[in-house]
Amino acid sequence: MIQPSPHPRQAPRVGITAVGSSLPETVLTSEQLQQRLAAENDLRLPPGMVTRMTGIMRRRIAADDEYASTLAVRAARQALAAARLTPADVDLLLFASASRDMVEPATAHIVQAELGSRAHALDVTNACNSFLNGIDLARSLILAGRARRALVVTGETPTRSMRRRVGSLAEARAAFAGFTFGDAGAAVVLEEVDTGGIVDVDTETFSEHWTVGGIPGGGSRHPRGDEHTYFQGDGHALRRVFEEVGADILDRVRTRTGFGWDDYAKVLVHQVTFPYLERFVEVTGVPKEKLEVTVTEFGNLASATIGLQLARIAPSLRRGDRVLMVGLGGGISLMTMVWEKS
Incomplete structure (x- = not known):
């Protein structure tokens, strides 16, 4: 008869063991953006309109020689340094972003070539939920024994899809959501941990709303043409969809x-505009002091939003602190992740 082990092995846990972020140096205020729009399009816009409608004061803009991979590499190096690791210590590298350097090859390979690692590398793309999806995928592969240590990175340059020239009021309305964008990068290291780790993940999709907003160019529908390289969307419609699907996922x-x-040290949520964030607080009841507000200073950072927030709060977290991450992405997808610091 086989006797049970007196010390049965606990189910493995995977956690975030290091975080990094990067921001371009160039700052563009909403007032400067509005002045440029007025000058380039001969538009008469009410003073402070962009700031008033979005709550965004400024954002960072990638330079001409900075790409999605550039921001990802900088964040990756910061995360690896925080974990006291080298690129060779990583056997899975996921570039998880709505932005990319080019259609082919995967931007993960560009990041990896710059870092100098030999990990299994691939891209994960799901609009503003890309980074959270990447973390979840990396966790799953580690739990499945397919990887030992993962580096998940994002580099977001959505300002390059911002339409600067509009030919009509209708075009201006369709382009307005793009005026919320800012650029940033983020990275996390994931590996097995003894305590804590990622303790809960949930996802929900409402793909019937995929047409609400996006960047149509670069795929088989619109492979060429500048017209399709700009972000197009109806911000009010997007807000209605998110309110329609509700907060069931949080329940x-x-x-x-x-x-x-009260059980969370922080609640990190994707932030499109400040009014959207206020509406999130109203609908969900999350205490405002639990939030890490980034949208007013950095704008809508696409999938790098939660990564930047995580990097900003990481130094203040103690062992056992829990963080709830709430992702909202075009498509439409919702995602939650509960992480406990080990």
């Missing part, structure tokens, strides 16, 4: 984990 997290708002 499910609460039911599964038993965690209330």
